[in-house]
Amino acid sequence: MGPPFEAILDRVDPDLALISRDGRSFVLADLWRLSRSHEGGDVREDGWARMAHALISTHLGQRFWVYPTSDAPDRYGRIRAHILFETPEGNSLWINAALLKQGLARAFPLDLPPDITRALYEAEDSARADHRTLWSAPAFAPMKAHDLMNDGSIGGGDFAIVTGRVFQATKVGGTLYLNFTADWRQDFTIRLNWPVRRQWPVAERTAAFWRGKELEVRGVMEPMNGLMITPISPAQIKILASPLADEEQDHGSKKSPAQMAPGILETKAGSKTD
Structure with a gap:
């Protein structure tokens, strides 16, 4: 991952690209997002994709930290990244893992540190175990x-x-x-x-x-x-x-992926800078 930097969320495009106030475009890395109807998704999948859009849109106007997964933008000028929001309550929210935990995306990890890959899968596993959102549909099983x-x-x-x-x-x-x-x-x-x-x-x-x-x-x-x-x-x-x-694994208390995210990302991507 490249060094992190901050931005302010201006809008969210239908394809879940996050647009900052300075015009930069970011897409959530290491996820396979749901398709809208015009992209081939059925009515149900389109509805879930809209839910994912609405979840991210609740953070309009908020500061977020960008942890890019590559040095260069893709062919559409977008930066693939893990996104960490700073909420008004002073908490951190790892939006990539949040979508997985809500069953609004599927994990598709690429070249990540093992602890980040593991946290993404744990978030997805939580949704799968509860048959949450997309995991309630046999077509996605x-x-x-x-x-x-x-x-x-x-x-x-x-x-x-x-x-x-x-x-x-x-x-x-x-x-x-x-x-x-x-x-x-x-x-x-x-x-x-x-x-x-x-x-x-x-x-x-x-x-x-x-x-x-x-x-x-x-x-x-x-x-x-x-x-x-x-x-x-x-x-x-x-x-x-x-x-x-x-059964032999330690079943002690574990932090959720969203709770783990700040430490994981800061350790792997470097400390936050002003």
């Missing part, structure tokens, strides 16, 4: 890899979250293909390209490491020998813990 083999309702270009146990893993050149049945020509596949694989420890780059692992992956579906997702960051594929491992 995580899909089972085995169910995708004969599912014609999912097309290329759709964002999806898929879970399943890896049946076979095959290395072809620098690419690793993870399949979930014996029929790799028709089943669901995860493609791990070398730029992603190389970010894992050496032992985790091998086909043997991935066989039998229970995974959750997220990304855009591609029609290729069935359906395929190609993660563009290691953070988009998770090895799911067994129920026994979950």
Whole structure:
């Protein structure tokens, strides 16, 4: 992350771009936002997208801190960032995590420090556990890899979250293909390209490491020998813990992601400056 800086919120565009009083444009990083009706979303999704817009708009005129995730704006001149609002009560609100916790977006982490990635997923997990907002709709529920083999309702270009146990893993050149049945020509596949694989420890780059692992992956579906997702960051594929491992974890009190945000972001992005 780049060094943080402050701005004042002037307006929020329909695509959730935050426009500051000095004209700069910011988009919330590491989220997959909901679509409005003119972008292909149905009536229900459009309504939830409007709720996300309304939530951010409650902070019009307020100061916020920008933690950019890249040095340069995107092709539309927008800065991708994590946004931390200073509320009138003197509290801090990490808006990226707040949308996830309300079920008004899905996490899509890229190149983040592990503690920030973990906090984003914890915020999403809270909404998923309570079936909050988008997670109340079966269309947004995580899909089972085995169910995708004969599912014609999912097309290329759709964002999806898929879970399943890896049946076979095959290395072809620098690419690793993870399949979930014996029929790799028709089943669901995860493609791990070398730029992603190389970010894992050496032992985790091998086909043997991935066989039998229970995974959750997220990304855009591609029609290729069935359906395929190609993660563009290691953070988009998770090895799911067994129920026994979950029971052995410490269940002491934890701060919410919104409470954790100021410390996490200030530690990773640098101290706030005047």
